[in-house]
Amino acid sequence: MRITIHDVARAAGVSVTAVSRALNNKGELSPEKRARVLAAAEQLGYVPSGVARALVSGQTKTLGVLVTDNTSPVYAEILRGIEEAALGAGFSLLFGNSADSQEQALRWLDLVHAKHVDGLLLTPVQTDRRDVERLGAWGIPFVMLLRYFVDVPCDYVVTDNVLAGYLATRHLVETGHRRIGHVGGPPWTSSGRDRFLGYQRALLERSIPLDADLVTCDSFTIGGGARAAEALLRQPNRPTAIFASTDLQAVGVLKCARSFGLRVPEDLALVGGDDIELAEFLEVPLTTFHYPARDIGRIGAELLIARIQDGMNQVDLERNDRFKRIVVDPKLIVKKSCGCSD
Amino acid sequence: MRITIHDVARAAGVSVTAVSRALNNKGELSPEKRARVLAAAEQLGYVPSGVARALVSGQTKTLGVLVTDNTSPVYAEILRGIEEAALGAGFSLLFGNSADSQEQALRWLDLVHAKHVDGLLLTPVQTDRRDVERLGAWGIPFVMLLRYFVDVPCDYVVTDNVLAGYLATRHLVETGHRRIGHVGGPPWTSSGRDRFLGYQRALLERSIPLDADLVTCDSFTIGGGARAAEALLRQPNRPTAIFASTDLQAVGVLKCARSFGLRVPEDLALVGGDDIELAEFLEVPLTTFHYPARDIGRIGAELLIARIQDGMNQVDLERNDRFKRIVVDPKLIVKKSCGCSD
């Protein structure tokens, strides 16, 4: 049996109101009584029920966090960052993976909506917009991470993926490559598209025509990278370099290159993305770009918490056009896989 | 303004009880009314308040999950496994990292206790037992993952770490090594200790005396592995092989070996642990041991949910001595770092 405010009141010989006042330190109360209550509460090991508080206050002090896949190093980092900010502000985290499936995302969103999360941090599934539409309808404040929609006004924290793709590809161009393949991510994701746009821009800048045969798309995973690389490398006139959207995909490329008997970087230059912790310890240390994933999570959570505490809901924001769009710059990390030091 | 059961009742022209009955499909209710209620609820987009339900039922349909560090691949996998089982049963996950700090763990436990989690999955911080003692006092059902206490009766799901350490070390012995160093984990963790015990057993079996200079301990991270390896490799009579508790530590060993100009496996054989996804793609593909981390999470969650639904609390369990202690066997994965194929 859980002990309640009534038990404390009885033990301290006061009313429940007095207990509530003492514990929340608000309202008038004689110091003497306050002390008596606090002592009784301490002695009984009383813990106020968050559920009851939530029912009366309408605030659960809980944030929902929906990511694509927490086993991916980038999302794992983001989660850490979110936690840092949330715990500091007294918020708990209801966590879920979408696996980039809209159905799974919607199921999870329904679940946390029923649980009255005060706000939401999410990497949207961008195959369609049912998720963000639902959030809008519910009026729950939310902040997008890593991905955004140009025409959905909301807060988001992302890295400049166009710049990232550009830096990666330009580096390969400058190293002398002209047949540069691209292992892209799912085309419906803004991150995947933007990195591709950066790739395209770098080529354009040097007047290298875009060769459709050199552009592939697959999931942001090792397996996805391997499949995409397979399609690129089996071509008679195969690329001499590949820009893979993510380090995980780049690992897939490494694996595939090995099976083709190609050495990296001698036979195939390679640049990845995200700068995962293990990038420098791989078979071939990976040239990649870095951005502060943990900070993205932390900043997103801080922003969301500020929104919640300001009591601004999405509608208010829309009216005021006061959304924060935070974009952090990536920077190129040159290691061995691009072969530029040869 | 959130829409409530009263709104639905009014819209359908029935009492709130009727609505409750229709939605939960329990109690008597004419099919005709039921249909009318369901239609109204659907039409209004009504979502029952989990908070209110929790207050009355005493069940939040929420599980707490406390891991050491979600950025570590093993915990990330476990989290996935937990989610699989939890979502299927309609449970949400309140997530947190302890960073192996008892203070942080206790802070988080207080938080989720106030939120009335129905149960808890955790990797205990084993520096002391305040965490499990608190859980016992609260009477919240919990299941330990990856770590356990011999003298704390409770459910747990772990891998046989003694066997794991034994398999890893025996393999090195069989390859002809006699000076085998050990990069261990934090000595207060059961997983770290057990892997060391396995190491010790393998040596004993071959009558190789344990050399205290060859045993080091540090955190289960790349940095920890590098520091520990540094201590081992700078010795005049350095080991010819190292068994590192985890793959992450093994990566640290690789890094350190490189800085000493030692080639792996030619100058230094190496075996890691956990079989992280990237193990085979490292500078030197890692010989390691594997166990189903995701399954451990899933099984733990299933077990916990069964406990919750059976309504058995810790006290009942203690009386009945019916705790489940699930131990899954690890198996050795031979790659290149051990040098056995030479």
Next chain:
DNA sequence: CTGTTAGCGCATTCAG
């Protein structure tokens, strides 16, 4: 079959 009522634990009016 149905609706009225009484809490779940708490914060917050509102009269004393």
Next chain:
DNA sequence: CTGAATGCGCTAACAG
């Protein structure tokens, strides 16, 4: 300063 009373949204007796 203080406490009794109200209600957050819902479920479960309880009477019709």
